[in-house]
Amino acid sequence: MNRVIVVGASLAGLATARSLRAQGYDGELVVVGEEPHRPYDRPPLSKEFLAGTTDIADLTLEADGEHLGIDWRLGTRADRLENGRVHLDDGSTWTYDGLVIATGTRPRTDVVGARLDGVHLLRTVDDALALREGLRRGGRVVVVGGGYIGSEVASTARAMGCEVTLLVSGTTPLHHALGPHAVAVSDLHHRHGVEVVTRARVTGIRPSGGSLVVHLADDRQLPADRVVLGTGAVPAIAWLDGYGIELGDGVLCDPTGGTSLPGVVAVGDCSAWFDPALGRHHRKEHWTSAIDQAPVAARTLLGGEAPATAARRAPYLWSDIHGSRIQMAGHAELADTCEVETGSVADGSFVAVYRRGGHPVAVLGVNQPKHFMSVRRRLVSIPAVPSLQGATA
């Protein structure tokens, strides 16, 4: 193996480059990234970086003095993958012995008015800087989105002194992620003065005398100085479409990151690895999944046994909302029971354990890191639980 190309210069791409080197690969390593920046961390973009309490230097994902011997091609997009060649938008064409696809996701923008001035998306550090600038001016902010990013931005904007309304399509924010316990997040918003509008369907955003109006399906109109769209993301895989690699909701991979093309692996938010616990392909948008997949995908590319633990760990993610630490691990969708084991939802400090046939399959913690970890560690063996095979077919 003489040349490995990594497309996507962010968390998953860098982690895989690091694993390749750690596993002894000493050939040419080219990393192509559409953004002009070296890899940086995204979670702070809706939290402390947006608030302005940390700066760009804190976001870097490379360790001090880390030298991976990478040929960086930044500000350059891969346009297509054809006949074993990667074509870049600077006109160059690259052959490879190994290819790592790590192009992440792009925010959804399918709302009328998404491109108006004062309407923000949040995926990149440049998006975050623009939004920070806007939030510093205060005023009325409408955040659209029932996921983590929506709730985090609402919480940060509120802490920065804005008047914040959060629009969610379900019955509570994070309903999809947290199920019955999502009410803990609604309470947090309520206590911190964020107005939550549930079952909201946005029909469009329109300009109105220097500011904006958000129109809802029930004819309500919400005036806003700025609007943030946190309406989810889609895998950034359009550049691969039509070139013989199997795609679904993400680049389809086997349980070790291998794609339908030889010598090509996919990692991070753009990839849907086959998950033996679920019995299907599953794309995750979690920071730690990218980290856990990297050594496995590197091993797959170099040819060898996968490291034992990594990708078999249950998925884990965290969120910070109004100063509360929310942690979730495992597959809550597999559960048939769910019980609060420690603390109480009303007090905003608890651990809830999700079980299937008596086995813990997921855990949610709010401000309970210690107890959360003790349960999280027991989730490790989920794929080994026979009753789970084909559970979600």
Next chain:
Amino acid sequence: MIPVCPLSALPRGEAVRVEGDVPIAVFHTEDGEVLAIDDTCTHQDASLADGWLEGCEVECPLHASRFNLHTGAVDAPPAKRPVRTHQVHIQDATVYVTLSEDEPNLPPGVSAGSVGAAP
């Protein structure tokens, strides 16, 4: 030397947090070593005693940076600075720690005495 606990109270694979101006985490690895580091992650206010212990490394419970218990070194961001390591002695089946004299690398917003004060 600070007495921590009887060795029998710290089974293999477990950790204990020792309160103090700068809290310490003492780990008993699966291989039987007893090792001590600063308990607070250098990235944010998280307790490494609550972390995921694997071999002689502990993974931060929040954002997964891993610290080497022998050297204090961190593997990869988001944490960027090492934690201090402290000397462990076992005497009469009791675990003792001698504190390092180096300055701790506390995360932004945390100072000696204020650790764990954040929600």
